[in-house]
Amino acid sequence: MIDVDDLTFVYGKHTPVFEGFNWHVETGEAWAVIGPSGCGKTTLLVLLTGLRHPSGGSIRIAGEPVTRPRPETGLILQDHGLLPWATIRENARLGLKIREFYGPDGRHAPRGERLSRAAAEERVQRWLERLGIAGLAQKYPQQVSGGQRQRTAIARTLALEPDLLLMDEPFSALDAPTREDLQELTVELQHETGLTTIIVTHNIEEGVYLGRKILVLHEPPNREAHIVENPGAGQPGYRNSAAYLQQIETVRGLLGGRA
Amino acid sequence: MRKRLSLTNLAAGLVMFLVLWQVLAWVVNRPILPPPTVVLPVFVKLLPGVLGRHTLASAGRVLAATGAAALLATPIGLGLGQMRALDRIFSPLIAIVYPIPKIVLLPVIYVLFGISNFSKIFLIALILFFQVLVVVRDQAANLRPELIFSVRSLGAGRRALFRFVYLPASLPAVLTALRVSVGTAIAVLFIAEQSLTEWGLGYYIVVRTYQVLRYPEMYAGILAMSLLGLGLYFILDFAERRVNPHLYVEEG
Numbered sequence: 001m002i003d004v005d006d007l008t009f010v011y012g013k014h015t016p017v018f019e020g021f022n023w024h025v026e027t028g029e030a031w032a033v034i035g036p037s038g039c040g041k042t043t044l045l046v047l048l049t050g051l052r053h054p055s056g057g058s059i060r061i062a063g064e065p066v067t068r069p070r071p072e073t074g075l076i077l078q079d080h081g082l083l084p085w086a087t088i089r090e091n092a093r094l095g096l097k098i099r100e101f102y103g104p105d106g107r108h109a110p111r112g113e114r115l116s117r118a119a120a121e122e123r124v125q126r127w128l129e130r131l132g133i134a135g136l137a138q139k140y141p142q143q144v145s146g147g148q149r150q151r152t153a154i155a156r157t158l159a160l161e162p163d164l165l166l167m168d169e170p171f172s173a174l175d176a177p178t179r180e181d182l183q184e185l186t187v188e189l190q191h192e193t194g195l196t197t198i199i200v201t202h203n204i205e206e207g208v209y210l211g212r213k214i215l216v217l218h219e220p221p222n223r224e225a226h227i228v229e230n231p232g233a234g235q236p237g238y239r240n241s242a243a244y245l246q247q248i249e250t251v252r253g254l255l256g257g258r259a
Numbered sequence: 260m261r262k263r264l265s266l267t268n269l270a271a272g273l274v275m276f277l278v279l280w281q282v283l284a285w286v287v288n289r290p291i292l293p294p295p296t297v298v299l300p301v302f303v304k305l306l307p308g309v310l311g312r313h314t315l316a317s318a319g320r321v322l323a324a325t326g327a328a329a330l331l332a333t334p335i336g337l338g339l340g341q342m343r344a345l346d347r348i349f350s351p352l353i354a355i356v357y358p359i360p361k362i363v364l365l366p367v368i369y370v371l372f373g374i375s376n377f378s379k380i381f382l383i384a385l386i387l388f389f390q391v392l393v394v395v396r397d398q399a400a401n402l403r404p405e406l407i408f409s410v411r412s413l414g415a416g417r418r419a420l421f422r423f424v425y426l427p428a429s430l431p432a433v434l435t436a437l438r439v440s441v442g443t444a445i446a447v448l449f450i451a452e453q454s455l456t457e458w459g460l461g462y463y464i465v466v467r468t469y470q471v472l473r474y475p476e477m478y479a480g481i482l483a484m485s486l487l488g489l490g491l492y493f494i495l496d497f498a499e500r501r502v503n504p505h506l507y508v509e510e511g
Binding site: 051099 | 403405406408409410411412413414415416418419422423424427428431502503504505508
């Protein structure tokens with residue numbers, strides 16, 4: 001699904017964030033990217049979105065080099081980015097409206113996708129229901145909780161049926177119970193859709209809970225991918241298991257030992 | 260959340276206004292301040308005829324100026340708000356021109372564009388233009404980069420950003436700017452209509468009634484001009500609510 005080969009990336013004249021970095025993601029995998037601030041985890045995500053370009057090496061997604069944002073990649077940020085003047089339903093529909101606006105040109109919307117308005121409505125409704133916010137559809141973002149806003153942002157992205165979901169600290173601004181709710185939801189959605197998911201987080205617990213594979217990044221330059229296999233993630237009851245705590249220790253050790 | 264003027268409040272305000280007027284008329288007790296009991300019948304009698312024509316002439320000028328100002332200032336404001344480099348070039352100029360009372364340019368405008376309806380409309384449009392321009396520019400510049408970034412991540416390019424973000428974000432600002440400046444616009448209209456025209460409430464109030472001491476008729480004209488301002492204000496206020504309903508809901 002994702003092939004990062006011999007990646008080098010430098011901001012200006014600083015130390016390279018990545019240097020000869022290789023990393024591969026298979027379709028359907030759930031990854032967490034963990035590291036201290038400044039380690040380049042968000043940079044990696046931005047490179048995957050195609051909004052920035054490698055200084056050297058290549059990034060390919062689904063076999064194609066990433067030269068600009070691909071319409072099949074979904075992105076969820078810490079800031080929900082909802083339009084304040086639009087209802088929850090209108091916000092959830094925004095991505096599909098943008099696609100309708102451009103037509104299936106392959107740049108802003110996947111080539112060959114033609115969705116009737118009724119089908120789009122139906123799809124939005126389905127995601128609103130799945131995310132438990134259908135009852136709020138007529139409300140405005142300021143009238144709902146932070147967790148519900150982030151659910152709306154997720155509905156908006158999933159309604160586009162992406163093949164790759166990138167999340168950058170998606171739950172960091174939320175309180176602990178809401179955050180756990182949404183982590184739970186992310187695991188369920190990953191199971192249901194088999195979507196390739198990459199979540200960037202500074203929170204070790206969150207990374208270990210969500211990532212069946214964990215990429216640990218360090219202070220730049222990152223030359224090799226340190227990967228922790230974490231097969232327990234996504235299993236029922238994982239959060240309360242000894243294996244979970246053990247993995248957290250492992251990752252913490254990896255970060256502490258090198259950072 | 261913004262307060263909405265209810266119908267009961269509106270009615271209460273109207274009654275208080277009429278009572279105050281009546282009392283003042285009694286106290287002053289001179290022809291220059293006739294009571295509403297005299298003015299209102301005159302107003303009702305004249306409105307379908309001569310007063311109506313003067314009102315329509317004034318309303319037409321204000322509406323034309325409002326439309327022209329909004330249509331020109333909105334895209335320019337959006338452009339300046341989006342393109343920082345362009346804004347840096349023009350913002351000193353705008354800062355200097357914005358506070359100039361444009362009415363002082365009336366003679367210049369008459370010389371340039373002739374003694375015509377166009378000159379009067381141009382003057383009012385000029386005033387509204389800067390009001391709208393500044394508000395739209397600031398609105399477009401203040402959109403959070405996170406919002407723009409996340410909408411771009413849904414596939415939006417410049418055109419879709421304009422259609423789905425910038426335009427809906429600035430439309431309420433346009434209406435607000437027009438609503439708060441409609442009073443100024445009508446005041447300027449009053450001055451501009453006092454001469455070099457034969458139709459319009461300014462002409463009616465000053466030349467046709469005041470100068471020939473027809474005070475009840477003059478008040479009918481003042482009433483018409485007030486209602487013109489009030490009507491425009493409420494239309495714009497109503498439109499603002501329609502395009503910006505989220506400002507009028509209870510916080511969750």
